[in-house]
Amino acid sequence: MxxxxxxxxxxxxxxxxxxxxxxxxxxxxxxxxxxxxxxxxxxxxxxxxxxxxxxxxxxxxxxxxxxxxxxxxxxxxxxGVLPSIAIDQTAPVRTSRSTVGTMTSVADYLRGLFARSSTLHCRDCGGPVHRASPSSIFEALLAAGEGRQALLCFRARVGKAKPEAIRDLFAQSGFHRVLEEGKPVRLDEAALEAVDGELTVVLDRLSLARGGRQRIVDSLESALRFGKGHVELHVDGVEEPLKFSEQLRCARCGIDYSEPIPALFSFNNPVGACEACKGFGRTIDIDPDLVVPDARMTVAEGCIKPLQSPSYYECQEDLLRFLKRRGLRANVPWRDLDEATRRLIWRGEPGDPRDYQTRWYGVDGFFRWLEGRTYKMHVRILLSRYRRYLPCRDCGGARLKPEALLFRLAGKTIASVSAMVLPAGRKTRAPGLRRAPP
Ligand SMILES: [Zn+2]
Ligand SMILES: [Zn+2]
Incomplete structure (x- = not known):
């Protein structure tokens, strides 16, 4: 073929x-x-x-x-032409942040799609967070108490206003009842004492029946408008009020989330970029495997490589003195040292960095000291030998803030969708490779 x-x-x-x-x-x-x-x-x-x-x-x-x-x-x-994309050599951006996705604007569409159609998953309980709409609230109400009566309420911010002022304001707005001690009370009989600067206004009494859908949905729309996206319903015989929000809020955990905007899904934008790696997905760090390249060696034999150069041999001696002082053995292969000892050698003893003669500053302290001397060429060269790009510890290479990764489309985060491009490409290529050459 x-x-x-x-x-x-x-x-x-x-x-x-x-x-x-x-x-x-x-x-x-x-x-x-x-x-x-x-x-x-x-x-x-x-x-x-x-x-x-x-x-x-x-x-x-x-x-x-x-x-x-x-x-x-x-x-x-x-x-035989197929839909095509072109990336030319005079592309306006040539940074290490660019990918085929960003340069072909596929990434733009993907961000738009995530901002529009993804589902937020709560960072605490992991459950999906949906915005309530009048019709979804209607369905939830029927499920909670079809055939019962319910008070449709919203919270109004009144601050420290006096009861008389509130009474006038509410009457002008067409509100006639407030909820006090769980019961609807007429304005002229109500105490109008705000709790945390808020009063609960009763907008309507609803009979929860499927036939009353239009009227209930209309009332819910008004209540959501007055309540700035929040309503609560007190259903007869149901102890806790049912609370609904048009905003992204996990009803189970009470956590509010901000609306997703395309920039949240961009590692080139401070809104979305992981703060630890600034959206690069990698951080440059001292790589322990480069510092101790041969774990079969002991500290005495010089398993910590950067301390073996003649310029830093004093540091090796500091380390040996520290082990002796602590009664730790210097002639045990690195890999056989227990975790606590290795951590102590690495992180050093707590205390003032200036007491380097009496306190072991750790491999960490050694590198920190070097990092303060990078004006010297040989120090920069030395550091570069032990540094390696490691996947960012905060985002695991996803390049985005944790908030962005709470949004999923078909169960996938934008990071995993972006990473999918390669394997999918491989899959489409495979059948072609099996064919006999022309
Ligand atoms: Zn939750
Ligand atoms: Zn990161």
């Missing part, structure tokens, strides 16, 4: 001289040649342009007007 390929016949774009080529699909193809041979014309103005043009044609005429149009390439025949 032939491997599918893109066929271009008689291409005369720019300086191409009626060339005919076949480009295999599902393989990496490099176009090489001397300057001016027309490599870019073939790649961008023929292959990419035709792929893009046909992709755009799949949209409605209305949608097409918003998309950039490319001219039809000059060629006799082009077959």
């Amino acid at each position: 032939l491997r599918p390929s893109i066929v271009v016949e008689g291409a005369r774009q720019n300086n191409l001289k009626g060339i005919t080529v076949q480009v295999p699909v599902g393989a990496v193809t490099a176009v090489t040649g001397v300057a001016g041979a027309g490599k870019s014309s073939l790649a961008f103005e023929v292959l990419y342009a035709e792929g893009y043009r046909r992709y755009v044609e799949t949209f409605s005429p209305y949608a097409r007007q918003f998309l950039e149009r490319l001219d039809r390439p000059k060629a006799e025949r082009i077959e």
Whole structure:
């Protein structure tokens, strides 16, 4: 079976001289040649342009007007093209933050999709957090007490206003009852003593029946408006009021969440970028495996490599003195030392860093001291030998703040969706590889 390929016949774009080529699909193809041979014309103005043009044609005429149009390439025949993306060498950004996703704007769409359609999972209980809507509240009410009566209430902030002022204000707004000690009380009989600067206003009495849907939904809409997105319902015979919120709030844990915006899902934006690694996903750190490259060696034999150079041999002696003082053995292979001893050697003894003659400052302290002397070239070189990029401890390489990773689409965070691109690409390539070469 032939491997599918893109066929271009008689291409005369720019300086191409009626060339005919076949480009295999599902393989990496490099176009090489001397300057001016027309490599870019073939790649961008023929292959990419035709792929893009046909992709755009799949949209409605209305949608097409918003998309950039490319001219039809000059060629006799082009077959087998697929929707295409192009990344050219003069891309405006060339930073270590760029990925194929960010450079092709696929990432932009993905962020928009997450901001719109993802589901928040509570950081405490892990359960999904849904915004309440009048119709979802209606269904919840029927489930809680169909056939019963309920008081539809909202909390009004009144601050330290005097009861007379509140009475006037409420009457003008068309509110006639407040909830006091769990019971609706008429305004002229109510004490109107605010609790934490708030009063509970009774907006309506509802009969919870499916037939009353429209009226109940209308009332809920008003209550949500007056209550700034929050309502509470006191259903007869149900002890605790049922609370609903249009905002992102976990009803189980009472935690409020802010609305997701596309920037929250961007590691290039301070709103979303992990604070520890600034959105790089990696931090540069001293790598313990480089500091102790051979764990079969003992401290006395010099298993801690940076302390063995002649310039820092005093530090090795400090370490040996410390072990002796503490009654710890220096002639045990590093890997056989117990965890507590290794940690003590690494972190050092607590105390003032200036007491380096009587206190072991630790391997950590040694590196901290070096980091304060990076104006010296040889110190920078030494440090670079023991530093390595390690996955960020805060985000585990996801590059985003924990808040961003609470949002999931089809069970996946934006970080795992972004990471999916590679394996999926591999999967689509595999069948092609099994085919016999043409
Ligand atoms: Zn929760
Ligand atoms: Zn991070």
